[in-house]
Amino acid sequence: MSPLHPAAPVRPPAARLDVENLSLQFGGVKALDGIDLNVAPGSITALIGPNGAGKTSAFNSISGFYKPKTGTVRLDGEDITAVPARDRAKLGLARTFQNIALFRGMTVLDNIKLGRHAHLTAGVFDAFLYWGKAKREEMELRAEVERDVIDFLELDHIRNVPVAILPYGLQKKVELARALAMRPRILMLDEPVAGMNREETEDMARAILDVREEWGVTVLLVEHDMGMVMDISDHVCVLNFGRRIAAGTPEEVRNNPDVIKAYLGSSGDPRRAAEGHAPVGEVA
């Protein structure tokens, strides 16, 4: 390995995320109604709740995509509520989307490289000549992406395939890869295993655990697959109708009467789900 590429991936320290009193409204619909959420550094925290509970809305507010009506978002104690979405990427906030949001006309490799955009600095003149900084950066990027992301997630065989023709499960994995290329300090995954079969789900769950282990990042995930949530999370936060109804360890949450009621009233019982009868999340 050339001296340009140190053997160990750059490991940014895991971040802590604190959300306070977050509210968001769409016309008359209160998508979020004063929720609090604390994500400890290096933890895997799950945000769960029935359909329409406001999980994706919370993600969109945290990533700066929606402007919340009230509330603050703190990353490592620093208030980032007013930071525009594109600048949060640089702070180490990376996410995936419930509806896959890959760049369909590009290959897997280019999609992943795009994740690093905010960390690169070559300007347009270097780019035209493919000289100096542009060339150096691209070479380093390629080597890093190959080693830290493509090998890690076993995407070698599809790196030059256009993402549009990949099956759904692989597209989800490529989205995770792109988020990893962002060198996240906190990784937000919106339904990473929705629409996947058992085997793909286990594969993804292992990948998430490995990411936390080897990259040392904090993971915040939204998921309907209760089996997976109970298996891998350290901490669970439950939303219903835009309000937080419970938070705690998987065990505590599973036995919380409010949670049971919320799930019985909608798509299923989290206790039953945890035994392998996961309510099927929406695919799109």
Added chain:
Amino acid sequence: MRVGTAKESYAADEGLFKTDTQKVWFGLLMAGLLLFPLNGSNYWMFLAVLVMINVISTTGLNILTGYTGQVSLGHAAFMAVGAYTVAFFDGRFDTPVLLNLVLAGAVAAGIGYLVGLPSLRIKGLYLAIATLAASVILGFVFLNWTPVTGGLRGLNVPTATIAGIELATPDRLYWLVMPICVVMVLAAKNLFRTRVGRAFIAIRDRDISAEIIGISLFKYKLMSFAISSFYAGVAGGLWAYLFRVVTPESFPALASIFFLAAVIVGGAGTIVGGIFGAVFMTLIPEFLKLSATALVPWFPDASIYLAPVRNIIFGLLIIGFLIFEPMGLAEMWRRTRRYFALWPFRT
């Protein structure tokens, strides 16, 4: 997908040309460009220069429309800006040719940046109309800013003179236009090997998640407009040296459609596509004209009657392409190459 290209290193895989076949094709093209002037025909040299000017301009529009997804109906107006800039500086101050061309690109880029501003609020058809409106406004300026543009009569352009050599005829201009064309096309290809080009494509493919991975839509949309206009400006400047006169009629709105058609027929979002499109759109009408002339010995009135038919055939060819090869000539080229690479096996 070709599998037989195991790479020794990432450097090779990130190269300008990824396979040996590509390198060979590029070598052949360069040899062709160097040997072409041997044909000695002024007519062919004129066409070659015109084709290369259109290649530069089409590549510019391809960056904006094919790669960044911003449809422009005002591209020809930026060529006009470049042409007027060259006419103005060379005519008024006798500044060096290369400087004039850089100025042509820079002025067009500046105006293109401004014209791109609406793209931050509007998209698709609405943006296309806004760019059309901008080109109408520019046309108005060309017509009425008489002290600078010469008004209705336009400006005459001096002969391009480099190191005392007058590039008065197409066979000499060729040696100015050809290297510029090669350099600008290669530069465009380089652009899409880097973060800047990827950001453009990201905006085209899905502008919401582009922002979330840290791409500033503001910065890159305007940059794409500016680069695209720079290419148009340089092409327009070269055009001015070829035709030696610039008037408000030189770049009608129809010319913008011409370049858009070239991008689409050639294959939007690929560099070779821009080349093919420009060659096709420039040469097919000439080819049809020659065919009509060739019929004269048998049908003395052929050129009179075939003139309108020519336009119809040209239009039908374009429509045919859109229907049968919506990915453009570049896709046909890709399949042809694949066919020969795997010959004699059929796929």
